[in-house]
Amino acid sequence: MKKSIFGFIVVLLLLLTAYNINAAELPRETEQQKLQRMQWWTDARFGMFIHWGTYAMAARHEWVKNRERMTDEEYQKYFELFDPDLYNPSEWAKAAKDAGMKYFVITSKHHEGFCLWDSKYTDYKATNTLYGKDLLRPMIEAFRAEGLRVGLYYSLIDWHHPEYPIDRIHPMRDNQEFREKNKNRDMNKYVEYMFNQVRELLTEFGQIDCLFLDYSFPGKDGKGRHDWQSEKLLKMVRELQPDIIVNDRLDLLDVPGGWDFRTPEQFMPRRWVTVDNKNVPWETCQTFSGSWGYHRDEASWKSDRQVIVMLIETVSKGGNLLMNVGPTARGTFDDRALAKLKAYGKWMKLHNRSIYGCTQAPEEFRIPQNCFLTYNPDTNRLYVHVLEWPYKFLHLDGYAGKVKYAQLLNDASEIQFRENRGAWMSRDQGLAEDTLTLELPVQAPDVTVPVIELFLE
Ligand code: GLC
Numbered sequence: 001m002k003k004s005i006f007g008f009i010v011v012l013l014l015l016l017t018a019y020n021i022n023a024a025e026l027p028r029e030t031e032q033q034k035l036q037r038m039q040w041w042t043d044a045r046f047g048m049f050i051h052w053g054t055y056a057m058a059a060r061h062e063w064v065k066n067r068e069r070m071t072d073e074e075y076q077k078y079f080e081l082f083d084p085d086l087y088n089p090s091e092w093a094k095a096a097k098d099a100g101m102k103y104f105v106i107t108s109k110h111h112e113g114f115c116l117w118d119s120k121y122t123d124y125k126a127t128n129t130l131y132g133k134d135l136l137r138p139m140i141e142a143f144r145a146e147g148l149r150v151g152l153y154y155s156l157i158d159w160h161h162p163e164y165p166i167d168r169i170h171p172m173r174d175n176q177e178f179r180e181k182n183k184n185r186d187m188n189k190y191v192e193y194m195f196n197q198v199r200e201l202l203t204e205f206g207q208i209d210c211l212f213l214d215y216s217f218p219g220k221d222g223k224g225r226h227d228w229q230s231e232k233l234l235k236m237v238r239e240l241q242p243d244i245i246v247n248d249r250l251d252l253l254d255v256p257g258g259w260d261f262r263t264p265e266q267f268m269p270r271r272w273v274t275v276d277n278k279n280v281p282w283e284t285c286q287t288f289s290g291s292w293g294y295h296r297d298e299a300s301w302k303s304d305r306q307v308i309v310m311l312i313e314t315v316s317k318g319g320n321l322l323m324n325v326g327p328t329a330r331g332t333f334d335d336r337a338l339a340k341l342k343a344y345g346k347w348m349k350l351h352n353r354s355i356y357g358c359t360q361a362p363e364e365f366r367i368p369q370n371c372f373l374t375y376n377p378d379t380n381r382l383y384v385h386v387l388e389w390p391y392k393f394l395h396l397d398g399y400a401g402k403v404k405y406a407q408l409l410n411d412a413s414e415i416q417f418r419e420n421r422g423a424w425m426s427r428d429q430g431l432a433e434d435t436l437t438l439e440l441p442v443q444a445p446d447v448t449v450p451v452i453e454l455f456l457e
Contacts, residue, residue: 044102045311047283048099093143105152109158110153111159113160116139150207152210159171165190166185198233211246247259261282268310288324308343308448312354312374316360316385350447351409359376369390383451395438399435400434418439
């Protein structure tokens with residue numbers, strides 16, 4: 001009896017030590033250190049997501065293999081015939097830079113399993129297509145040359161690897177015969193492949209600034225942290241690239257150091273994203289038209305105004321926007337995407353001061369009707385993004401005594417203002433003692449969203 005209790009305690013101690021060693025594996029840092037590590041990223045606010053793979057040929061969503069339950073054999077034609085002959089990554093990089101984007105994140109491998117780089121660990125890669133060349137390296141070089149930071153997306157999920165166990169989102173999920181035949185697939189072998197590839201990506205391409213791992217779906221017939229060996233993977237990532245910024249899809253939300261930022265996808269959070277009631281770094285990824293991969297027939301393209309307001313709204317809630325482009329299988333950004341990027345560029349050229357280095361405004365500044373606020377804590381300037389141009393006056397309740405100077409941002413023309421102390425407009429019952437009233441021209445400036453820059457006291 002005594003012996004077995006002793007044994008039990010020894011096992012318990014061993015388990016606890018193992019757990020502690022494990023928990024201690026991820027580098028610890030203070031909140032301040034984390035904010036500092038991420039500062040270039042929170043200052044940047046705006047990046048480009050690129051989803052590119054052989055699914056661009058199907059041109060009907062990057063999940064086409066899954067949605068249409070295609071076998072490897074059926075999907076193989078895209079691999080064999082992939083030939084992006086017009087590919088010129090300098091053009092992509094220039095388009096991103098001109099749009100005002102400061103970093104980019106490219107799908108080095110998406111769920112289909114196809115690799116854009118010349119990986120040692122697979123034949124399913126760009127160099128073995130008709131095109132015959134590495135697509136990733138020249139892209140990284142081109143974006144770096146334009147001064148953009150480099151992010152890699154890597155799919156944890158793999159619908160091509162022969163050892164990747166079939167699960168509830170695998171293209172072959174409903175094919176019982178296939179499942180039966182493949183029931184002995186060895187996750188450990190796949191995990192080894194994944195670790196090798198991630199190591200390759202983080203050692204052979206110089207400094208990688210962000211890593212977007214995608215994604216976990218734990219539970220029945222799914223995959224989560226134990227399947228991916230997430231902690232071990234993340235530990236390796238941080239060892240190889242100590243400054244790297246990593247997303248939150250490894251299923252490690254409850255592990256200290258298990259993620260750097262949250263990633264709400266294809267919806268606009270109502271407020272600054274929180275974890276345990278605390279504001280955390282966040283980046284929303286969005287599409288111009290709904291699909292991530294190139295989609296020829298999609299009609300739900302957002303307007304110029306919508307995509308610009310999306311950026312403003314994101315920053316007004318303290319977040320980053322990662323806006324996606326799905327290049328064609330010829331290797332080009334199609335005209336619709338280019339037009340959206342141009343719209344961003346035109347607006348950003350005049351207004352990027354209200355985006356870069358900006359965040360949510362301090363609480364004391366109430367958000368006026370039909371507006372979003374952004375704020376730069378370094379320059380102490382507040383930006384009023386006016387979504388609906390009001391007639392002659394914009395009343396800012398609670399702002400009296402807090403503003404030194406006001407101007408339109410697009411042309412630096414003065415906006416005169418009055419403070420209400422003497423009730424100069426006593427006809428308007430809505431004006432309080434502390435209201436500051438901007439006197440606006442009747443005609444709105446000819447920009448998609450006008451911005452008023454307030455120099456605060
Ligand atoms: C997803 C999808 C995907 C896309 C991604 C972007 O989880 O599976 O196709 O790459 O989110 O965030």
